[in-house]
Amino acid sequence: MSWLRRVATVALVSLLALALLWLALRLAGLDATRALAALWDGSFGNGYALTSATLVRATPLILTGLAVAIAFRAGVWNIGAEGQLLVGAATAAAVGLLATPLLGAFAAAAALAAGALAGAAWAWIAAYLRNRFGVLEVISTIMLNFVALYAVGYLVRGPLQEPMHIYPQSVPLPEPARLPRMIEGSRLHWGFALALLAAPAAWWVLRYTAAGFRVRAVGQNPSAARVAGMVDVRRTTMRVFLASGALAGLAGAIELTGVTFALYENVSPGYGYTAIAVALLAGLDPLGVLATGVFFGALEAGALAMQREAAVPSVVVNVVEALLVLLILAAARWRGGSAALARLAGGASGSAGGNGAAGPTATERAGGGAAGSTGAALGGPVSAASAEAAG
Amino acid sequence: MDLHRRADHSLIELEHVAKRFGTVAALAGASLRARPGTVHALLGENGAGKTTLMRIAFGELRPDSGELRMDGEPVRLASPADALARGIGMVHQHFTAVPAMTVAENVALASGPRGRFRPAKARARVLELCAEAGFTLDPEAVAAELSVGMQQRLEIVKALARGARVLILDEPTAVLAPAEAGELLAMLRRFASRGGAAVLITHKLREALSVADDITVLRRGRTTLSARAADTDAGQLTAAMLGAGTVVTPHRDRAGERAPRAVAEHGEHEAVIEARDLVLSDDRGVTRVRGVSLAVRAGEILGVAGVEGAGQHELLRALAGRMEPVSGSLRIPEHTGFVPADRQRDALVLDFTLAENVALAGAGARRGRMRWPAIERRTGEILERYGIVASGARAVARSLSGGNQQKLVLARELDGAPRALVAENPTRGLDIAATAALQRQLLEARDAGMAIVLYSSDLEELLALADRLVVMFEGWASEVALDGDAAGRAMLGTA
Numbered sequence A: 001m002s003w004l005r006r007v008a009t010v011a012l013v014s015l016l017a018l019a020l021l022w023l024a025l026r027l028a029g030l031d032a033t034r035a036l037a038a039l040w041d042g043s044f045g046n047g048y049a050l051t052s053a054t055l056v057r058a059t060p061l062i063l064t065g066l067a068v069a070i071a072f073r074a075g076v077w078n079i080g081a082e083g084q085l086l087v088g089a090a091t092a093a094a095v096g097l098l099a100t101p102l103l104g105a106f107a108a109a110a111a112l113a114a115g116a117l118a119g120a121a122w123a124w125i126a127a128y129l130r131n132r133f134g135v136l137e138v139i140s141t142i143m144l145n146f147v148a149l150y151a152v153g154y155l156v157r158g159p160l161q162e163p164m165h166i167y168p169q170s171v172p173l174p175e176p177a178r179l180p181r182m183i184e185g186s187r188l189h190w191g192f193a194l195a196l197l198a199a200p201a202a203w204w205v206l207r208y209t210a211a212g213f214r215v216r217a218v219g220q221n222p223s224a225a226r227v228a229g230m231v232d233v234r235r236t237t238m239r240v241f242l243a244s245g246a247l248a249g250l251a252g253a254i255e256l257t258g259v260t261f262a263l264y265e266n267v268s269p270g271y272g273y274t275a276i277a278v279a280l281l282a283g284l285d286p287l288g289v290l291a292t293g294v295f296f297g298a299l300e301a302g303a304l305a306m307q308r309e310a311a312v313p314s315v316v317v318n319v320v321e322a323l324l325v326l327l328i329l330a331a332a333r334w335r336g337g338s339a340a341l342a343r344l345a346g347g348a349s350g351s352a353g354g355n356g357a358a359g360p361t362a363t364e365r366a367g368g369g370a371a372g373s374t375g376a377a378l379g380g381p382v383s384a385a386s387a388e389a390a391g
Numbered sequence B: 001m002d003l004h005r006r007a008d009h010s011l012i013e014l015e016h017v018a019k020r021f022g023t024v025a026a027l028a029g030a031s032l033r034a035r036p037g038t039v040h041a042l043l044g045e046n047g048a049g050k051t052t053l054m055r056i057a058f059g060e061l062r063p064d065s066g067e068l069r070m071d072g073e074p075v076r077l078a079s080p081a082d083a084l085a086r087g088i089g090m091v092h093q094h095f096t097a098v099p100a101m102t103v104a105e106n107v108a109l110a111s112g113p114r115g116r117f118r119p120a121k122a123r124a125r126v127l128e129l130c131a132e133a134g135f136t137l138d139p140e141a142v143a144a145e146l147s148v149g150m151q152q153r154l155e156i157v158k159a160l161a162r163g164a165r166v167l168i169l170d171e172p173t174a175v176l177a178p179a180e181a182g183e184l185l186a187m188l189r190r191f192a193s194r195g196g197a198a199v200l201i202t203h204k205l206r207e208a209l210s211v212a213d214d215i216t217v218l219r220r221g222r223t224t225l226s227a228r229a230a231d232t233d234a235g236q237l238t239a240a241m242l243g244a245g246t247v248v249t250p251h252r253d254r255a256g257e258r259a260p261r262a263v264a265e266h267g268e269h270e271a272v273i274e275a276r277d278l279v280l281s282d283d284r285g286v287t288r289v290r291g292v293s294l295a296v297r298a299g300e301i302l303g304v305a306g307v308e309g310a311g312q313h314e315l316l317r318a319l320a321g322r323m324e325p326v327s328g329s330l331r332i333p334e335h336t337g338f339v340p341a342d343r344q345r346d347a348l349v350l351d352f353t354l355a356e357n358v359a360l361a362g363a364g365a366r367r368g369r370m371r372w373p374a375i376e377r378r379t380g381e382i383l384e385r386y387g388i389v390a391s392g393a394r395a396v397a398r399s400l401s402g403g404n405q406q407k408l409v410l411a412r413e414l415d416g417a418p419r420a421l422v423a424e425n426p427t428r429g430l431d432i433a434a435t436a437a438l439q440r441q442l443l444e445a446r447d448a449g450m451a452i453v454l455y456s457s458d459l460e461e462l463l464a465l466a467d468r469l470v471v472m473f474e475g476w477a478s479e480v481a482l483d484g485d486a487a488g489r490a491m492l493g494t495a
Helices: A002-027 A032-043 A047-073 A081-133 A137-155 A191-208 A210-220 A222-227 A233-260 A271-281 A286-310 A316-334 A336-342 A344-355 A360-390 B050-057 B080-085 B103-110 B119-133 B148-161 B178-193 B205-211 B234-242 B251-266 B312-319 B343-347 B354-360 B372-385 B402-415 B432-447 B459-465 B484-491
Strands: B012-021 B024-034 B038-043 B065-070 B088-091 B166-170 B197-202 B214-219 B222-228 B271-281 B287-297 B300-305 B327-331 B336-339 B420-424 B451-455 B468-473 B476-480
Touching: A002 A032, A002 A286, A002 A316, A032 A047, A032 A286, A047 A081, A047 A191, A047 A210, A047 A233, A047 A271, A047 A286, A081 A137, A081 A233, A081 A271, A191 A210, A191 A233, A191 A286, A210 A222, A210 A233, A210 B354, A222 A233, A222 B343, A233 A271, A271 A286, A271 A316, A286 A316, B012 B050, B024 B038, B024 B050, B024 B065, B024 B197, B024 B214, B038 B050, B038 B178, B038 B205, B038 B234, B050 B088, B050 B166, B050 B197, B080 B088, B088 B148, B103 B119, B103 B148, B119 B148, B119 B178, B148 B166, B148 B178, B166 B178, B178 B197, B178 B205, B178 B484, B197 B205, B205 B234, B214 B234, B222 B234, B271 B312, B271 B451, B287 B300, B287 B312, B287 B327, B287 B451, B287 B468, B287 B476, B300 B312, B300 B432, B300 B459, B300 B484, B312 B336, B312 B420, B312 B451, B336 B402, B343 B402, B354 B372, B354 B402, B372 B402, B402 B420, B402 B432, B420 B432, B432 B451, B432 B459, B459 B484, B468 B484, B476 B484
Parallel strands: B024 B222, B038 B197, B038 B214, B088 B166, B166 B197, B300 B451, B300 B468, B336 B420, B420 B451
Antiparallel strands: B012 B024, B012 B065, B214 B222, B271 B287, B271 B327, B468 B476
């Protein structure tokens, strides 16, 4: 029931956002109807648009969206999916470029594995800082995004730059390091299949394994998890951080081996940031992420078609994405039922204030109240829904 | 006591108030008159509507019908801010201070800050209010680091800073040790003597009779008794609280017949919990327990008493295996049940289902898969066996009443039949029926051979249930006789 209501709300909110887009384009004197038609044509309009544009873009959004969703479910505010994705992409590039002669047919798989490991390692930095010194992960992960971005900038101008030293990018990966196509003649690669599998896998782990149960318990009430469940809260948050980073790193590695083939600075148009919207719109439910990831992929794919065919700047889609998040929070506030989600804004800032206290013990204590309530706020409707799904 | 001010007119008056929540009638004709210069006790079982009535008086809820009068004038309160502006303050069971702020900052914040914040002025204001109220409170202390008793003082100062003439306190003594409760009640008396009216929500008969001038009893949303304390007695109040004809058998009556049996049957039993020279420090590294040695045998309840902050909180956590000792040796069973004092913070995940909350116990050591159908079946059995009122294993814990939440926690901890159980104030805030049920379950578990450590801020409860009694004082423990006077002296360090 609440599942249905949530799906209905998201659908309604999405329609409303598109209607607002139409209105805005209309007011700006543009051909709004034609723009929306282009948006549709460029995303779901035909098989090629769906596979080569929408699903290709949805792949990194689903994986980073999952990374954000599982982290938030544990009360780990990982805003660093973008950085973890970039590190994963850079590592995949390095492995693909340098080790392909050694690895042969396993080059692509090795590049993906290396990318996931690198993403996890990048996330580990923030996890360690949080557990050891009480550094807020909201701050550290966002800072590490910039470190990763500039590290990629260095790599493509230094060690990994193409041999002519003209362009700030690497040479394209050799064929064995590239992901094969899922459908011949389209740009859709097997990385999408991985994303398609990762979502139900994440859902199942959260719902049906002891480890996933600990993650949810720690996210909802770290104090009860520790006292009643004798759960090692730090170990749990550390593991979630690593899993989250690995998913984002995998997204980067897939993007590199499946789409761009070469490393350059703008290898990600901000997938790791859009991922936060993807996860929130999905109510932090991994299965929902599958749907919202495809939806956001469609928006971004359609935006390019809109620019091409209706001369509407593609950035208006960013406005739609922002509207979506605001509307979903507003909807949650109006409907008392899942006011939980609406507490996100207040809750998140509360956790920031609470965790600001120095020292790991202070962090844990504050986490029990502030971050805990946020975790509860986010997970509330989700856990109810998944409990219903259990029977 | 200033008799001149104890006029017969009322300062605040609620008349025939009704309030429904959905299909539940929380109040159906509740009335209360609090006269200036008096302490007024609002008495009733859990769910009788005490808190609802007072939340209406504080402007947090709007009544469906009925009238609220201040100084005889009908008033409509749109919000708590409205109530505060009219001189009505309320101290909730759950405190509302900003944890990261100091006492002075919290008080300044509560009194509607205007313009610049002047720290020196704010500090002086706190000291001035404390002096008036007759207690001490460090203006520089950070709210998060205050003990429960001190947090409560902060809430009171916040209300006083707004110039409260009516001070409503929701179960204020439930979280306090007897000595602190005494101080609080003395403070309320002082507040009343300056012309205010203090309304004390409580379900403790004895407290109502001993401190209040007037008593109002609510039962199922209706006022069933309204009298001067001097004109009534425990029997009359009990009848009004529970309905006429209800016979209450105070549990302590059974204490006498129990003790010999415990010794006879379990006297030779080995120690299940054994602590030697235990030293413990709290989350901030302050030493709380300074070298405690004790043993708990199978089939006995070891009572632990102590004023707040005497170290019992840390001792219980360590005995339950929830805290690592700084030094000393501690031998406990691998699996020990634990009922922490704050069930909503430490024992339950309120947005989880009951089945998920049952699964929470032992979640840290669990491997592999969560088998929800089996867990839900077990939860259903627990609900039935322990008489927990809930719509089923998939109900959300938040939807349960406080008493049923607490029953669920105890049931969960007892369910695995652990060799030892540590319970911290398990009956706090529960009504008579729920309290009796919980106490019975503790005794049954003991009789089944469990080793139980029980802390209660209610000394009478300890005397009734415990086979032996240990009193904590400033981090030291000493065993005392099962005797109220001896225990009371030991708790205050005057033994």
